[in-house]
Amino acid sequence: MKPDNYPQQPSHIWEHFYQFTQIPRPSKHEQAVRQYVIDQAEALGHRWQCDAVGNLVVYVPATPGMESSGTVIIQNHLDMVTVKTEDKQHDFFRDPLSLAISDGWLHADRSTLGADNGVGCAAALALMTDDSVAHPPLELLFTIDEETGLVGASELDASMLSGERMLNLDTEDWNELYIGCTGGGGWSFTRTFKTELPASNLSYFSLSLKGLAGGHSGIQIHQQLGSAIKLLVDFLQSIEQVQLVHFKAGVAHNVIPREGEVIFACPSSEAEHLPEILDKLIQQWLGYLPAADHGLSAALETADPAAGLSVEDSTLLLDLLAAFPHGAQSYNLEQPADLVDLSINLACVELSEGQLELESSLRFFNAEQAIPLRRSVESLARLAGLQVEPKAGYPGWQPDFGSPLLAKAKALHQRLFGIEPAVKAIHAGLECGILKSKKPDVDILSFGPTIRAAHSPSERLEIATVAPFWQLLTALLAEM
Structure with missing residues (x-):
């Protein structure tokens, strides 16, 4: 109506x-x-x-x-x-x-x-x-x-x-x-990780982030909007001996990820510090995120034990996501400063039962300018043992x-x-x-x-x- x-x-x-x-x-x-x-x-x-x-x-x-x-x-x-x-x-x-x-x-x-x-x-x-x-x-x-x-x-x-x-x-x-x-292009990345059965000395939690603005990965990329993927990684890298069970964030290659959820395990001795770590990080994030992202909310809850990645593989994956480029990479030298020449969006992450899928897209005016970024992304993925599948680009x-x-x-x-x-x-x-x-x-x-x-x-x-x-x-x- x-x-x-x-x-x-x-x-x-x-x-x-x-x-x-x-x-x-x-x-x-x-x-x-x-x-x-x-x-x-x-x-x-x-x-x-x-x-x-x-x-x-x-x-x-x-x-x-x-x-x-x-x-x-x-x-x-x-x-x-x-x-x-x-x-x-x-x-x-x-x-x-x-x-x-x-x-x-x-x-x-x-x-x-x-x-x-x-x-x-x-x-x-x-x-x-x-x-x-x-x-x-x-x-x-x-x-x-x-x-x-x-x-x-x-x-x-x-x-x-x-x-x-x-x-x-x-x-x-x-x-x-x-x-x-x-013009543009992108990739999908995959890898299968071994999973371990739950251990008795671990505590299991879920963390969901909501309320970020998200938006268009092209025309809004210069606004420095928060990425749910990057914020979740920031939290997880603040925990000792973390083990990933599940990670899901992002909906499409051309959307800045606005929501996400992780399930993870950590030593029970670490568990009592998690609310304090999260509260401190939220205050840090709100200190630099734009006003459009200040609806951010987080829910940390206990979760059922489940098989997950080893500490070593969890560290590897989190290091990859932390190092993965995201956002504006260069600006036009002649047009106003908000015209981005080259950008990349770390769009989607899904880890479930040891199966990892990542999706990322890039945009450029000059295809040759994007070549070094393409190479660095693909090199980073190979170092992490991921299969790389480039997606068809467009002029x-x-x-x-x-x-x-x-x-x-x-x-x-x-x-x-x-x-x-x-x-x-x-x-x-x-x-x-x-x-x-x-x-x-x-x-x-x-x-x-x-x-x-x-x-x-x-x-x-x-x-x-x-x-x-x-x-x-x-x-x-x-x-x-």
Whole structure:
């Protein structure tokens, strides 16, 4: 059900976005939302086409008088990140989102909102369904499975597209125009450890950490948000003769880990000191973590004895996790200091019954700059006896400050809103890099309304930025 104060204008965007929030659309499960788009197209008699993996293009004829203008591609992805707080009962494969509005922001109840990239999808549909909009021929491209590694764009059949100009609507800061994005890659690591039966001189505990902000491992990596993995390791390395039984933290390669739990054993003589150690560390952490992480909470409880790693293997694994790089590695020398050139996210750790799985991802503008980081990560993993499986990477989108599309959008933004927009590149893996590699001659620009805390349960959309975003989009198309 819509909140009583759900926004009304621009009506077509807000209605389509609401429908997107009511249709489950996890990555790899976009069938229902894709059908919604197809139904909208067929109701208006528009042709559409899907490729072999499920990417969809809807072909919208030009409005009268603009038939001779060149075709414009409008590009978005259908899927959303599915993250919720532990206390939220929600099935992302079945349940609609529950929406609320507070202080000018639209958000979901303790889960991701899917404004990334649902609001862009809604704008693309609004261009089709709002007959007051003037535009050239449009190719509305809806890709699938973006959030798990830009899979849809990577497998796109580019022969479905003819446009030589493209607007991507997947960036998240209003009054900013984006002309570049990072490439990326990553790894999964595995190892099987021997386990030992419980010993009588050991005490067993569980520690869970919750309340960190988490967030997008690209556009928020410079904010120095806390990692549940790193904090849990910090605690465990403060205990003598610790033995790991279970370790689980992180949900996806592109999300900064916000929650985690460990089960461990230590000599019974150490047990009485654990609350004091934890309290001291929490105070230390809060002394340097950003305000967004100050909801951190910890629960230390006794646990049942269980087989775990030896002290030696536990030490090895904790040393690996402590030494594993995480966060911004270098910054751009020309752009503002918050533009990261190279970063890495230690995303997921799971240790269960001696089976270890790690996942990490990296982002870069210059692939060659990332080579030393790749080598150091893989060397560290091999030293710890891990099997290394690199994941398929994807290209970046190198900024083009001479873009005609950029020049037109800058001038139009200045004329409409009286301010010059910032021109930026984004430290995130937009599909633009892949699409540019498939269609090298396409001129690309990306912009969108303001979204905060994407990929986290705090994700929210600033309502006041949607109307001007729509105004710029429609005015830009009208002048093409």
